Amino acid sequence: MMFRLLGGVQVETADTSITIESSPVRGVLVALLLEEGRLASVDHLLGSLWDDPPDSARTNLRLHIARLRSQLALASLRDRLTTYRGGGGAYRLLVDSDEVDVARFKKLAALGFAELRSGSLTTAETILERALSLWQGPVGQGCTSSQKLRYRFLAFDELRITMRDRLVAARLDMGRTTDLIPEIHEILAIAPYREAAWAHLIRAYYLGGDIAGAISAWDRATATLGDELGLDVSPGLRHLHVSVLRRDDVAVRRYVDCLRSAGDIGVQAAPHGARGREIRP
Structure with a gap:
């Protein structure tokens, strides 16, 4: 059923x-x-x-x-x-x-995030993959809905992006690098203002041995976040950039973004990944 x-x-x-x-x-x-x-x-x-x-x-x-x-x-x-x-x-x-598939989706997301916080990356990867496999498209397709209800639909889109984002972060910590770049680009195509995804892109290039690619990713991140949105990049992302320039492998490998260390599954309101108030499914 x-x-x-x-x-x-x-x-x-x-x-x-x-x-x-x-x-x-x-x-x-x-x-x-x-x-x-x-x-x-x-x-x-x-x-x-x-x-x-x-x-x-x-x-x-x-x-x-x-x-x-x-x-x-x-x-x-x-x-x-x-x-x-x-x-x-x-x-x-x-x-x-x-x-209810959306209830399973949320439950698995919460379980996966809890495993990430505990450091059980392989278990978290399995759980988040199960959650993402439930996704066949956005909630509420073709239904009559008010703006209030559509706002609840948006929360599931944001939760999916957050799961994909944290799954990439976990896989980077598990040693994968440049093979994750296409997935990160897909995330950024949907959520170009998501700073954590830019950090993942920088790390994937750097840890895969492509220093020029990492620096180019930083340049694109600052252009997108600063020139288009008018935001200053976070101190954490700036520190990551400095670590790349210094060729500090340990600092780049240990980078932890704010989303991965967050204690809840709330996700940020539009634009995708921009700093803002939380919305929940």
């Missing part, structure tokens, strides 16, 4: 797979699943579907709930969607966290 939100909205059982066709019904299902079995008030669901709910919003929501129940019935899951009448009304979709 699996509710899939990563790359499409589907309900899968051992016997059948249901694709939710209606965009607003998908939106309701996604909003309920993101609550991971908690009550979702009618007001919360209205605010998840519309930035400015129309006068007919409550009636429309009841229709969408009825259609969702009909879809769930195809997989013998109709009774999972319960209604609460008090306090303005609420709904709950009864699910276990292991039945």
